[in-house]
Amino acid sequence: MTLAGLVVLMVGLHYVADVFGPAFLAFSLVIAVRPLRLWLTDRKVPGWIAGAGVAVLLYAILLAIVGSMAYSVMALVEKAPDYAGKFQTLYVQLRDLLTQWGINETDLGNSVLEYAQPSRVITALTTVLTGLSSVGSQLFVLVMVVAFLMIDSTIIQGRRGQLLAAQQGLGQAFEDFSRRTSKYWIVNTVFGAIVAALDWLVLLWLGVPLAFTWGVFAFVTNYIPNIGFVIGVIPPALLGLLDGGPATALWVIVWFSVINFVAQAVIQPKITGDAVGLNTTVTFLSLMFWSAVIGPLGAILAVPLTLFFKAVLIDSDPRSRWVGIAFDSRGRPIDLRGTARMINDDGRISLRRAYGREAPHPTETPSTRQHTEEQP
Structure with missing residues (x-):
């Protein structure tokens, strides 16, 4: 029944994705800036002034991002036809090279080469950026939900204590969700902006056209887990190949890889640690799943969506916390208190809660266990 209910819920979310997507984005962004509002109120700033100031800051950031995306889309649409001839030449060279290797269109499959045609490549690049900028068409829902959540923030803060008193497990799960979501948005935004700025400077140095567009594209794709970097590097590398040759394309890939590795694999973990606690497999499957449910915004x-449903369905109920073992990225013991089982720090299963004593060690026999217990 639970599985059937989840299926029905996901189908419903798919049909209301245009509303649910921006609404949840607003919800998670308000959670991200909540520490700033609390910091202001702790310093005797009136609640309504703190809420309004944080809302204005959030709107300014969103406006800058959406405006940059809109400008990038217009620049790409304007420049794309200029490279149609070069795309066509590259396509012909690729086809001739495959023919020299003894691979013809029939062996490779006509459909593969069709997707490499210039018109399809240009259309695909434009569609990707336009799809990302379509978030702007849902700004009304986003803006209104942010405003209402900021207005209700004082009431919500008061009800937090009531939730913890009534449903301690659910309250603690939501606290953990809020902390991880806030850290996720802040970390990804700060490091994404740094990486995008460095990428932009590299593209300017290499003379790759539309450097600002690809910098914005790299910033947005930074929020896409696991494969965001790959998506962000392909368009500028391809344009570098057309405009400057293979050497330029290679340098784009090398510099993007170095910048991304140093920022996100070396510096970021040292500063922030594990921001969300989800392993790579779960993150990738979440990307595929939520993209199918609510579209590009997914x-x-x-x-954030995975963290939310994990908090509601897994972390809030002690009986289901064992499922969290499959989600965790650090391999640490999961607290299973409240059920018959719990895991000790050394990984052994304790049955003390159920039976009033520790579980026997795997090498112990009932006789040796009894002898040990009878000793003073």
């Missing part, structure tokens, strides 16, 4: 919201 790729950006994959991690």
Whole structure:
């Protein structure tokens, strides 16, 4: 019954994705800036002023991102026809090279080469950026939900204590969700902006056209887990190949890889640690799943959505916390208190809660266990 209910819920979310997507984005963004509002109120700033100031800051950031995306889309649409001839030449060279290797269109499959045609490549690049900028068409829902949540933030803060008193497990799960979501957005935004700025400077140095567009594209794809970097590097590398040759394309890939590795694999973990606690497999499957459920925005919201449903369905109920073992990225013991079983720090299963004593060690026999217990 639970599985059937989840299926029905996901189908319903798919049909209301245009509303649910921006609404949940607003919800998670308000959670992300909540520490700033609390910091202001702790310093005697009136609640309504703190809420309004944080809302204005959030609107300014969103406006800057959406405006940059809109400008990038217009620049790409304007420049794309100029490279149609070069795309066509590259396509012909690719086909001739495959023919020299003894691979013809029939062996490779006509459909594969068709997707490499210039018109399809240009259309695909434009569609990707336009799809990302379509978030702007849902700004009304986003803006209104942010405003209402900021207005209700004081009431929500008061009800937090009531939730913890009535449903301690659910309250603690939501607290953990809020902390991880806030950390996720802040970390990804800060490091994404740094990486995008460095990518933009590299593209300017290499002379790759539309450097600002690809910098914005790299910033947005930074929110797409696991494959965001790959998506972000392909268009500028391809344009570098057309405009400057193979050497330029290679340098784009090398510099993007170095910047991304140093920022996100070396510096970021040392500063922030594990921001969300989800392993790589779960993150990738979440990306695929939520993209199918609510569309392109699901790729950006994959991690917050997974954290939310994990909090509601797994972390809130002691009987289901064992499922969290499959989600965790650090391999640490999961607290299973409240059930018959719990895991000790050394990984052994304790049955003390159910039977009033520790479980026997795997090498112990009933006789040796009894002898040990009878000793003073």
